[in-house]
Amino acid sequence: MTPMTVRTRFAPSPTGFLHIGGARTALFSWAYARRFGGQFILRIEDTDVARSTPEAVQAILDGMAWLGLDHDQGPYYQMQRMDRYHAVIQQMLAAGTAYRCYMSIDELTALRAEQEARKEKPRYDGRWRPAEGKALPPVPEGIAAVVRFRNPVDGVTSWDDQVKGRIEFSNSELDDFIIARADGTPTYNFCVVVDDYDMGITHVIRGDDHVNNTPRQINLLNALGAPVPVYAHLSMILGDDGQKLSKRHGAVSVMQYDDDGYLPEAVLNYLARLGWSHGNEEVFSMAQFVEWFDLNHVTASAAQFNTEKLNWLNAHYIKLADDERLGTEISRRLKMRGFDVPNDGASATAIASINKDRVANLNALTDIAEQFYVMPVISDELKNLHLSDAAKAALKDLRGRLESADWQLAELSASIKASLTATGLKMPQVAIPLRVALFGQTQSAAIDKVLSVLGREETLKRMARVL
């Protein structure tokens, strides 16, 4: 027997951006396929014509690309598969596994209201379901039929969920759901089933809001004589505050993380660890993740998003990142703020190099870089506090040395120390006033490194302003 090739899919509906929950679902589906040398398929579920937009499709594609989740097939678009859906519906009608229902929306609404009043689970009552010896109501005028799936009424539908364990539904809980609307367009549960079948999906990894759809889909698959894939339902991700994420509350695009200064590998590592674990491992590459990933170490309960931990990972990955890459990020972000890195100024790469240990975020790094290019505003408070006569005298002494220094780190360092000796001051007594003079604030990277990156001309210019 040839081993089954794993085929997973990510099937978002393009009604908005790719948010963090969708991204994790995509990541796990992708990782599972990669782990077993299988195929990862991207499918756009755009049958909700009213809410789907091309912008949302692009946003999803952009999000996937930013995260580096590459697909092997697709994107497939359900709207382009209508002929296939119609053919299957005709086939089911002919086979008797589906039937036409002429109940109007008003009648349905009334039925549901009645059921709810009786505290029952609202559901279709099967009035148009054909049965042996049953007289169907007369077909009404002016009502276009919907097509309903003839769901089994007895027995139990179950599956071994790879994250939640065995789940069973009594078929009596399931009603005959609509597979084609009155206008003929197919509905979600039906399209998913036909697509998963046609695309040979072996493992369906998706959010656990689909648990209740699963028995219906399994029954449909059975009616079609199709194999039933393995299911794995991922729990949801809650916001930082423990509240459910929604459009109104906390759900943001993955691209927002780019805007907010996060590195994709930090987001990926964080997401991987949210709801999945490999012993005590916290920090790992995607290559390592793919090697380790499995479904039975996925947590069955919901997880709360923790920005603090993401920040920590981001800081970690910034420290690891190449200076050149960070320099490029700085330039890109500076450009978005409206200015270019000057050719004759400090190098963005060098700025990144001496500051990447101090920041947890690319925007914070960019803020620092900006200070190297923009003449600082020095508050009176800082002037009074740090630019005393003694401090100025020390800075003047230092300026004299810097004017003739060879602009190398070691010599800059030596110059500062020489000034300390000459003035009898301690390092902070010179370094802090110098920071105030150069940046208008008391913190920076090691001051000798700052000088080496800022350059002689700019350094002396800034010092002159306060002396």
Added chain:
RNA sequence: GACCCUAUCGUCUAGAGGCCUAGGACAAUACCCUUUCACGGUAUGAACCCGGGUUCGAAUCCCGGUGGGGUCGCCA
């Protein structure tokens, strides 16, 4: 309301009946390092929802309760 899922430090989690005096990470606190802010290092505090079983033994298995969540669309 019905059905389904779920429950270990504040948070993410390890834990597959004895290895648990419940481990790691983020966050917190303290100390160390230090050229400031950070980084880094060390240490400390912090949890098995409740009640019944099963068992020589339960965080782990079973039942019930409670809390949390999901779903009940001619949305996906």
